[in-house]
Amino acid sequence: MSCNKKIIGARWYSGGVSDEVLKENYMSPRDLSGHGTHVASTIAGGQVWNVSYKGSGLGAGGARGGAPRSRLGVYKVCWVGGSCPLSDVLAAIDDAIEDGVDVLSLSLGSGAGDEIFGTLHAVLRGISVVFSGGNDGPVPSTVSNAVPWVMTVAANTIDRSFPTLMTLGNNENLVGQSLHHNATVISGDFKALVYVRRCDAQALASRNVTGKIVLCYAPQAASVRPPRVALWDAINFTVEAGAEGLIFAQNAANSLTGLAVCEGITPCVVVDFEIAHRIASYWDITE
Numbered sequence: 161m162s163c164n165k166k167i168i169g170a171r172w173y174s175g176g177v178s179d180e181v182l183k184e185n186y187m188s189p190r191d192l193s194g195h196g197t198h199v200a201s202t203i204a205g206g207q208v209w210n211v212s213y214k215g216s217g218l219g220a221g222g223a224r225g226g227a228p229r230s231r232l233g234v235y236k237v238c239w240v241g242g243s244c245p246l247s248d249v250l251a252a253i254d255d256a257i258e259d260g261v262d263v264l265s266l267s268l269g270s271g272a273g274d275e276i277f278g279t280l281h282a283v284l285r286g287i288s289v290v291f292s293g294g295n296d297g298p299v300p301s302t303v304s305n306a307v308p309w310v311m312t313v314a315a316n317t318i319d320r321s322f323p324t325l326m327t328l329g330n331n332e333n334l335v336g337q338s339l340h341h342n343a344t345v346i347s348g349d350f351k352a353l354v355y356v357r358r359c360d361a362q363a364l365a366s367r368n369v370t371g372k373i374v375l376c377y378a379p380q381a382a383s384v385r386p387p388r389v390a391l392w393d394a395i396n397f398t399v400e401a402g403a404e405g406l407i408f409a410q411n412a413a414n415s416l417t418g419l420a421v422c423e424g425i426t427p428c429v430v431v432d433f434e435i436a437h438r439i440a441s442y443w444d445i446t447e
């Protein structure tokens with residue numbers, strides 16, 4: 161592996177972490193879970209050409225971070241099994257100020273209403289502070305790190321789509337999105353459809369879904385549960401119930417967070433509420 165001199169400094173902080181947690185982690189700035197590597201590449205990753213989803217050719221194109229020519233100073237404050245102690249976060253901010261950084265990027269937080277006010281000291285020194293807005297959208301009033309002196313960045317969609325064609329029994333074709341890239345495992349045979357609305361264990365137990373495609377379409381639940389949580393639960397519950405596939409409705413079909421967990425488990429397609437309503441209407445007529 162070649163070195164691109166991207167990382168010019170690295171520190172780690174463990175003052176607020178128990179010995180039990182530290183034993184399960186690297187006692188260094190090295191990243192164990194992948195989160196630090198992920199956010200570092202989002203911030204400053206260099207241009208890479210001809211990349212695709214798991215090398216499959218799906219979504220092929222270029223990828224780069226927001227500031228590909230920048231350099232990174234790494235301050236590791238988060239630990240697998242131990243969260244990100246506030247005392248360590250504040251210590252890292254102090255060190256970053258003294259190190260003379262230009263921008264502080266913090267992809268961490270405990271949720272709305274639990275802001276890190278110590279970042280004001282960095283801003284007063286002329287340092288731009290950028291926070292993630294959290295992972296709980298699009299549920300209302302869930303943005304974290306929303307203080308007026310920082311830039312709070314929401315998750316965004318990407319510049320490509322992954323259309324997946326679905327054909328109903330009346331030969332109507334509808335389009336959702338999925339990350340399937342192995343055409344040999346996709347059957348052209350029709351499967352029975354079941355509309356279960358909210359795909360929790362109780363709802364699935366009330367219907368025979370074995371060997372069928374399940375439509376999860378519950379707009380009311382979507383107003384209080386983020387799609388990444390609801391989709392994960394729906395996958396687990398439908399697989400346990402014996403279903404052969406899942407159509408999951410969410411606010412927007414272009415949010416693909418969580419779809420990767422379907423791979424190797426069950427075929428999954430996400431659709432927006434408009435498409436889900438058309439599928440549910442078809443089910444009502446033919447059921």
